[in-house]
Amino acid sequence: MRSKLTDWQRTMYRAITRPLGARSPVHADAYVKPSATLRPGERVDIYNRMYWYRLLDCVADDHPGLRALLGERKFWALTHAYLHKNPSRSFTLRNLCSRMARFIAEEPNLTAPHTKAALDIARFEWAQIVAFDGPALPKLTAEDIATADPMSLRVGLQPYLSLLSLDHAVDDYIVAVKRDDALRSEASNAVTHGADKPKIKRLPPPKRERIHLAVHRLDNDLYYKRLAPDAIRLLRALGSGKPLADACATAFAHSRETPEEQAAKVQAWCSLWIQLGWIAQRPARE
């Protein structure tokens, strides 16, 4: 049976999270007492503003590239629409923007005429969040690989590593945005000031270019690295659980290189990826 408290909180939730500037769906006078200086509706409005400013600030912190691409007006419109459809379902704000790329794909009119660039930037910016604090698996060493049978060796990739194939040079673009290196964090009881958020200079869209990127961390610093098409195919095949030999066959399926040239490439790549810590033990559940 539903409690009075449940119903009461649902009602207040609707009033507090209504779109900024929208009329309250709740008659505030029936729920909230006036103060000596504020009417009930004005008191609810304080919370309504705090709710939106806090979440809008969070999206802005996580997506400086999208903001630079779209400009202030379009970016804030996109953010409002995103949050309206995707309110936070997590106890941490870290996950607030996990569905931004999907939302941009579902609502292309909000980012037109730069939807494809916006989609690439959103994917890249989410990958940075994953790389920042995503989980890590035990790394494999060069010896682990060298002594294993390539026909049966199955490896994993670090969960914090994102492999992206994009149609825009977003890596160069983000360097241009010169992201503020301040890290967002949640604070106790403090009110954020959405209106204080400094504007970001709008930049022309990133250059159209097919690129393959690994977004990762090394010694807990964030990095991104461009990859050759056959290299990212090999990594994806390894990540999907294929044994090394099968993964190589997938990666070089349309290659005109000799087996010796392919082997030399694989050896060099694996050596680098092991150094970077990307190659990990296969998760136990698999």
Place this chain on the structure above:
Amino acid sequence: MPANPFNNFTHLGIGIGLRVPHYRHILSNKPTVDWFEIISENFMVDGGRPLEVLDKILEQYQVVQHGVSMYFGSAEKLNRTHLKRLKDLVKRTNTPWLSDHLCWGSVDGTYTHDLLPMPYTFEAAKRTAEKIRQVRDFVEVPICVENVSSYMEFHVSEMTEWEFLTEVVERADCGILLDVNNIYVSSRNHGFNPYDYLDNIPHHRVGQMHIAGHTKFEKYILDTHDHPVLDPVWKLYAHATRICGVTATLLEWDDRIPSFEEVHAEALKANEFITEAKVALHS
């Protein structure tokens, strides 16, 4: 009284909040600080820089966890994922106690990320106390609940805020994280006497205190944590220290954060009031 079951019989002194702009200074200079309070949610992650920093801090300092999204007052059930991650962090930090707010903030699995004021009803007190007990039993450390600053009051309330706080902590048999700045902010917004609040709560349950700065607007006061502590709040703190005893105290500074030295110096001003309180007690 200050070292009590609710702060795990500790005497921690004066601490400050561990904040990102100070990481580099703290890790390279290792300043003398009694203890740091961390926001639990900032470290309930799977890996990377946050946990690396935390582990380095833990090598050198006592850390106490303070949460912002357990929402003891939300009518819905506790989030098991949240609880498990919280317990993992408790094991990592060895926090002597754990605090979160006496508020609600989530409905049907959707989070506001705000600390929303409770309706002060007996039903709410009972359900909130049950959830506090559940969390304490799961994480296995004492819990202190913090009074929040608020900007609205409700017709449905059946008691004052301090009566509600008392009702909850007595039912849950938990501690109080007494935020004197929040009492001041709410007293100005709602028109009650903050000393009535302080005088009418169970003092023996106060395991920790918070002090902070706020901002005055034309029609209300906002709890912004972006200023030094103001005089009326220091006076309340002095009174709270006299009646509750010298208690682990933490300065919160979360926005427009100045240098580490400035924040720490502001926190250490509390010593002046602690000394006064000790003299008053002895006389």
